[in-house]
Amino acid sequence: QKEVEQNSGPLSVPEGAIASLNCTYSDRGSQSFFWYRQYSGKSPELIMFIYSNGDKEDGRFTAQLNKASQYVSLLIRDSQPSDSATYLCAVNIRDGNKLVFGAGTILRVKS
Amino acid sequence: DVKVTQSSRYLVKRTGEKVFLECVQDMDHENMFWYRQDPGLGLRLIYFSYDVKMKEKGDIPEGYSVSREKKERFSLILESASTNQTSMYLCASSLSRQGVEAFGSGTRLTVV
Numbered sequence: 001q002k003e004v005e006q007n008s009g010p011l012s013v014p015e016g017a018i019a020s021l022n023c024t025y026s027d028r029g030s031q032s033f034f035w036y037r038q039y040s041g042k043s044p045e046l047i048m049f050i051y052s053n054g055d056k057e058d059g060r061f062t063a064q065l066n067k068a069s070q071y072v073s074l075l076i077r078d079s080q081p082s083d084s085a086t087y088l089c090a091v092n093i094r095d096g097n098k099l100v101f102g103a104g105t106i107l108r109v110k111s
Numbered sequence: 112d113v114k115v116t117q118s119s120r121y122l123v124k125r126t127g128e129k130v131f132l133e134c135v136q137d138m139d140h141e142n143m144f145w146y147r148q149d150p151g152l153g154l155r156l157i158y159f160s161y162d163v164k165m166k167e168k169g170d171i172p173e174g175y176s177v178s179r180e181k182k183e184r185f186s187l188i189l190e191s192a193s194t195n196q197t198s199m200y201l202c203a204s205s206l207s208r209q210g211v212e213a214f215g216s217g218t219r220l221t222v223v
Binding site: 099101 | 144146151152153154155156159169170201209210211212213214215216217
């Protein structure tokens with residue numbers, strides 16, 4: 001089992017819709033969770049992080065964490081074509097205190 | 112904004128060559144990282160450093176070494192380049208040990 005798993009996609013949503021990106025992780029003791037956006041040919045950029053169960057909102061982005069079920073989600077409201085990118089989930093694995101990345105989900109927002 | 116600068120955007124090297132990838136950050140971050148990114152595999156941690164002169168192996172350190180003589184500079188060394196080291200290499204830095212805050216623009220290395 002991979003430590004951090006994401007559906008590779010592509011996930012296609014129409015402009016203005018809510019995009020929902022999901023990530024599951026294997027280490028139950030993980031404490032911190034991150035979402036990055038990576039445009040084609042570019043390096044990843046940090047969107048947001050979440051440490052506590054529940055929701056965390058930042059503009060059009062909402063991160064949701066459920067430690068009991070070991071999943072973390074990223075919701076993008078009012079999706080725009082400029083949101084089309086690969087979204088990487090990363091989890092700080094307790095063993096070794098290191099950040100482990102999922103392979104990413106490709107999001108396509110169609111106008 | 113944090114700026115992480117990688118010295119080369121593209122490199123082509125021959126098998127067996129010793130390769131140096133340089134990375135400099137300008138935000139006085141203690142923590143620096145080297146990842147490689149391959150299609151379908153995501154980012155994998157090669158080495159990291161939480162302090163000058165300190166280095167720790169990541170998940171795939173074989174065939175690599177690092178140097179951190181100054182706080183702002185973290186170099187990745189391929190001792191004897193091989194074709195399976197053809198990849199995108201990303202340097203990163205962070206104030207916190209919990210996550211990575213900023214990545215460099217990457218070095219696409221091709222070993223022929």
